[in-house]
Amino acid sequence: DTGVSQDPRHKITKRGQNVTFRCDPISEHNRLYWYRQTLGQGPEFLTYFQNEAQLEKSRLLSDRFSAERPKGSFSTLEIQRTEQGDSAMYLCASSRGLAGVRRTDTQYFGPGTRLTVL
Amino acid sequence: SQELEQSPQSLIVQEGKNLTINCTSSKTLYGLYWYKQKYGEGLIFLMMLQKGGEEKSHEKITAKLDEKKQQSSLHITASQPSHAGIYLCGADPGAGSYQLTFGKGTKLSVIP
Numbered sequence: 001d002t003g004v005s006q007d008p009r010h011k012i013t014k015r016g017q018n019v020t021f022r023c024d025p026i027s028e029h030n031r032l033y034w035y036r037q038t039l040g041q042g043p044e045f046l047t048y049f050q051n052e053a054q055l056e057k058s059r060l061l062s063d064r065f066s067a068e069r070p071k072g073s074f075s076t077l078e079i080q081r082t083e084q085g086d087s088a089m090y091l092c093a094s095s096r097g098l099a100g101v102r103r104t105d106t107q108y109f110g111p112g113t114r115l116t117v118l
Numbered sequence: 119s120q121e122l123e124q125s126p127q128s129l130i131v132q133e134g135k136n137l138t139i140n141c142t143s144s145k146t147l148y149g150l151y152w153y154k155q156k157y158g159e160g161l162i163f164l165m166m167l168q169k170g171g172e173e174k175s176h177e178k179i180t181a182k183l184d185e186k187k188q189q190s191s192l193h194i195t196a197s198q199p200s201h202a203g204i205y206l207c208g209a210d211p212g213a214g215s216y217q218l219t220f221g222k223g224t225k226l227s228v229i230p
Contacts, residue, residue: 004160031216042122042206042220043161056217091160095216104149104210104218109161 002026004110006092012116013082020078021113025094032075033107034067035091036060043091049075050097082117089114120145120211122221130227136195139224141207143188149210150190151218152181154203161206164192194226202228 005024013019025032030051035043046065048056051072061067064082069075079086093107121144131137141150149168153161165174170185178195194201204225208218 006160033217040222042208042222043218045217045219048216050216056215058217089158093161103212103214104151104216106151106163106166107208107218108163109153111160112158114158 004092004094004108006090006110006113008113009111010114010116012118014118015082015084017082018078018080019082019115020076021090021092021115023075023077023092023094023110025074025092026108028096029094029108030072030097031095031105031107032069033093033095034075034077035093037089037091037112038087046077079115082115084117087115087117120209120219122207122209122219124205124207124221124224126224127222128225128227130229131197133198133228133230134196136193137197137226138194139192139205139226141190141192141221143209145188146212147183147185147188147190147209148212150181150183151208151210152190152192153206153208155206155223156203164205197226197228199228199230202226 007022032049034046037043049069064080067077089112091112093109095105095107152164165181167183173182180193204223206223208220
């Protein structure tokens with residue numbers, strides 16, 4: 001496995017601009033997750049995909065946030081009209097997804113995208 | 119919602135010393151994951167515990183799960199500078215959810 005990759009690693013933008021992040025999961029992993037982490041805090045769940053279907057969304061995911069996973073491969077997270085409060089590390093994770101088992105399995109994280117909104 | 123409290127928040131130890139980090143849940147633990155994070159980087163999976171009383175070891179790191187106390191502990195024996203980082207526990211909330219709920223982390227510094 002080559003690991004989870006994220007692009008870009010760093011993004012600086014001005015308030016009001018739109019940004020898009022990409023995540024490439026470990027190949028053959030069915031589940032993909034997005035988390036947000038601010039300084040001194042643990043990661044907070046944003047959303048989850050099972051293949052191409054978005055099955056869970058957190059209340060943190062406001063209308064300005066949208067995530068997609070076309071064809072069940074890579075995923076994108078877009079933030080529209082960025083605000084200074086969006087500054088954080090955005091982490092992507094993937095897991096194999098145990099068929100027929102409705103519980104968590106080990107999530108492997110990417111290096112993250114650090115967003116700074118000026 | 120489930121909350122995880124980690125203690126201590128930070129820890130400074132001399133190289134070679136043993137240490138323990140605790141993670142206590144406000145609700146029943148269905149599964150507990152330990153990760154390590156270097157500053158500004160992603161999380162590295164260490165271990166996963168599922169059953170009460172379960173204990174796992176990898177190199178000099180041992181993790182235990184106490185279901186009754188809703189608590190997990192991570193023990194490092196003979197610490198090394200390479201053990202420095204932020205240790206995070208993450209819990210399976212059960213009820214068919216696949217997200218993990220994380221604690222705030224314990225920052226470990228190891229002085230050579």
